[in-house]
Amino acid sequence: MILRDARLFDGREEVATDGAIRFDPESGRIEAVGDADPQGDEPVISLSDHTILPGLVDAHVHFSLSGQATVEDVVGQSDAELTLTEVKNARTTLESGVTSVRAMGARDLDVVLKGAIDRGEIPGPRTLANCRSITITGGHGHHLGREVDGPTECRKAVREQVKRGAGFIKFMATGGVTTPGTDPETLAFTHEELEALIDEAHRRGVHVATHAHGAEGIKAAAAAGVDTVEHGTFMDEEAIDLLVTNDVTLVPTLSAPYRIARNTEQATEESSRKTGGVYERHIDSFKRAYEAGVTIAGGTDVGTPFNYHGTNSTEISFMVEHGMAPEEAITAMTASAADVVGLDVGVLEPGKFADLLVVEGNPLEDVSLLREPTAVLKGGEGVSGRLPNDPNGH
Structure with missing residues (x-):
């Protein structure tokens, strides 16, 4: 699955203002950060005006x-x-x-x-x-x-x-x-x-x-x-x-x-x-x-x-x-x-768990936005909220 058109904060710094992140729902791990092209019929969700950061x-x-x-x-x-x-x-x-x-x-x-x-x-x-x-x-x-x-x-x-x-x-x-x-x-x-x-x-x-x-x-x-x-x-x-x-x-x-x-x-x-x-x-x-x-x-x-x-x-x-x-x-x-x-989390890097926080707006300008996340994913699976534009309800 690819989440794209979003600001990415990798846990240490902003890596893209209009970037993408790919993760494998089966393994629950991140495969690419910053840029990703769809493979076959891979699901792609646009998250414009949102920020993706580690859980x-x-x-x-x-x-x-x-x-x-x-x-x-x-x-x-x-x-x-x-x-x-x-x-x-x-x-x-x-x-x-x-x-x-x-x-x-x-x-x-x-x-x-x-x-x-x-x-x-x-x-x-x-x-x-x-x-x-x-x-x-x-x-x-x-x-x-x-x-x-x-x-x-x-x-x-x-x-x-x-x-x-x-x-x-x-x-x-x-x-x-x-x-x-x-x-x-x-x-x-x-x-x-x-x-x-x-x-x-x-x-x-x-x-x-x-x-x-x-x-x-x-x-x-x-x-x-x-x-x-x-x-x-x-x-x-x-x-x-x-x-x-x-x-x-x-x-x-x-x-x-x-x-x-x-x-x-x-x-x-x-x-x-x-x-x-x-x-x-x-x-x-x-x-x-x-x-x-x-x-x-x-x-x-x-x-x-x-x-x-x-x-x-x-x-x-x-x-x-x-x-x-x-x-x-x-x-x-x-x-x-x-x-x-000491867990394999906290940063957006290939190989890390796809534990993600999706927030509307830019928390680097207003950290209070983190109090109301749009969606929370653990291992690529939605556990709270819902990704906008997602027909599968992740």
Whole structure:
């Protein structure tokens, strides 16, 4: 099939203002980008006044959470209830234009969800799944995570997660906003524990992400070899320098504090108190990291309080609002996030999956257009909306 007469943004740059893309519906992969001539009776669809770009990649999602004011509303649910929630949220995410994600884990359910999606049993984005986030006893996310104490338990927890199918490891370097009794600015693990976690994960062939708000946690994790820092709220210059020097990717999740800060009357008293002033500091850290050349990948933390599935593309708007050019912000949530997730997506190139987002107009001039895609395709198959002028209803 050929889609032609469209603007093409390949995940890194605009490659054509009046171009074509061919994909094979059988293999679900792209065959040509920029120009393509029909072969035989091959279907051809004209998409004038539209832009084709890769499906979005969200490097930080929580399918088990649905934007509740507090995680306490979730922890009492059974595995069956949480699984149904994950199935619903995965479908909503895919239909909004996010065709790949890195799912941050809860009670080992995300790997089960991934398997069902991969087998075609349920609709959802391509998924790199964690099992349970690793945290200290009583630390951030302990409700749905794996609590550990000491380097030996850290190594054992990593081995458990990999054994159960985790595609990466996540740990909580600091406290968090949504976990009562934890301090977002305080380093949770000892340096020996951090080194054990990261070393063991790399020995097992998986990358490591860390939840980290405070500068000390960010610096300790970066020095120990972590691959991605999630949030990065209170970075100082030394922390930013370490991210650049050690080639650590920042996943800023600007959506998360914004949603809480705009809903303080409904948030818990502790979340509201912790968020007070946090958003402004988070924005400052993001701006300084971007200006310093830190690699940034788009991730939303969707599922956290008032941060609803299906609104993921708003993260791109936030990144643009706070300093990134539109093409840079879109790249952060396509090619750059795909590099983090490690799936064969995020760019329009021959051989890559035909995970496509079709948008009316030019999102390089107005990124808000990404919130209402004309059509979403995964592996060349329509999963949301409809391509205009398509007699077969793709």
